[in-house]
Amino acid sequence: MSVRKARMVLYRVSWIIFFVMVVISVLTRPPFPYWLTWVPAGVAVALALTAGRRGRAAAANPRAAVEVEPPVTGRWTALNSPADKVPSHGVHAYGQTYAIDVVADPAPGAGGGAAAAPDAVPGAGAGAGAAPGAAADGPDGAAGAGHEGAAGLARPKFRRLWPVALRNHHFPAFGAPLLAVADGTVVHASDGRRDHLSRNSLPALVYLMLIEASVRDVLGAGAIVGNHVVLDLGDGTYAMYAHLRRGSLKVRAGDTVRAGQPLAECGNSGNSTEPHVHFQLMDDPDLDVAVGIPFTWRGIGVPANGDAFTVAEGVHGSAGTRQGGAQAF
Incomplete structure (x- = not known):
């Protein structure tokens, strides 16, 4: 050890x-x-x-950004982006220095973001926010019902009081396919944790920040990131996808994957306020010791907070489109 x-x-x-x-x-x-x-x-x-000392030292003298494909297709909006601040989630722990969250927002101008970004930072420097709450099995549990967030579903607005929580099928990201950002080997793949209800109201967010995030932090990295996949991209670079949908894995540890290959589906497991994609590059597959690595998405760069970007299906390796003032990191 x-x-x-x-x-x-x-x-x-x-x-x-x-x-x-x-x-x-x-x-x-x-x-x-x-x-x-x-x-x-x-x-x-x-x-x-x-x-976080090693992460802070690495951020002070960052290595060149690694260019990879986007992990999603369709129209998404960035939150907690390293284009705006580093560390993007407020901490270096769990390799999150350059992590990014993206939420599906297929209807331009529809929906309304949550008051807090999908990942909340628990006590000791984890990062990714939510709570177990009531069970969300059944329609929002194990995968199999397809991509519930398709057909231009608007992202729900953050509410002050009611409804306290929403089932995951109300969010356009839930069930969206997540794709390999490069050729690589699956190092870790898990999808046994349930998808809990959203935390997109003030009471639910308070519960998350004061209680649940801290409990998850003590329970370890797995409780923070929920169901997740780690890919070995070679040259000491690993890609991690967090908060996957329960039962949605298309790969298992040891599998070799190609860029653009489906890996799993977007979910709401772990420390998450709503269904979204948490993506990061890091230098070790073990989240407890990993240090973040800068990334850039081919054809997009690194979208800034609030910037929308679109990736067409079946065009991995081609340029995507971006709206707003996102900058390549």
């Missing part, structure tokens, strides 16, 4: 010990002094502050 991996394990163990000690202090007369309860919390915070 590497030092970086051991640091992340100790970080999670420290928070678990803290929570256990708090519960003991509340329910019984603890056999330890009150101040001792905060020691593991202090250790966890210290570890969190040091965990």
Whole structure:
């Protein structure tokens, strides 16, 4: 086990010990002094502050951006883009320095974005936001019903109070095919986590930010990114797709894939506020130790926050179109 991996394990163990000690202090007369309860919390915070040092160093002297194909087709809008700030999700942890979120918005001017972007940043530097909430199995659970978000469905607006949450079929991204951005080998593929309800209202967002994101952070990278695929693109570069739809995998670990090949479908698993695509390049397949790598999408560049872009079906390797002021990163 590497030092970086051991640091992340100790970080999670420290928070678990803290929570256990708090519960003991509340329910019984603890056999330890009150101040001792905060020691593991202090250790966890210290570890969190040091965990991103390698990412910060890499961002200070970034390597050249790796050009790959877009992971989607159709019309999408960028959020949490590295074209606007680095680290794009506020943290370097889990290889997210140059990660990007995109939401399907096929009807120009329709829908309305959420007040917060689809990925929220939990306590120790994870990044990707949502909660388990009520089960979303059935129509929004395992894949098989096709791309519910097709036919120009508008993206729902963020609501202050009601509805608190929406089922995933209301979002045009849900079920959209995700494509290999380059030739490569599947290193990891998982799709067993359920797709939960959206978190696109103020009460749901508060629950996410104050409770669920922190719990997922302690549970580990898998709870943050949900169902995900990692591709080895060669030359020490790995591509990661997060929040995949339950049961939608088209590949498995060890498979060789070609650019443009379907991998899975867009979902709402893990730490996510709504169905969207979280994409990133990184230098290691293990999210606990990975450092982000800059990317650029062929024919598009790196769309800035709020910029829409369109990729036609079956034209991977050709230029896409972009609306707004997106810049190549």
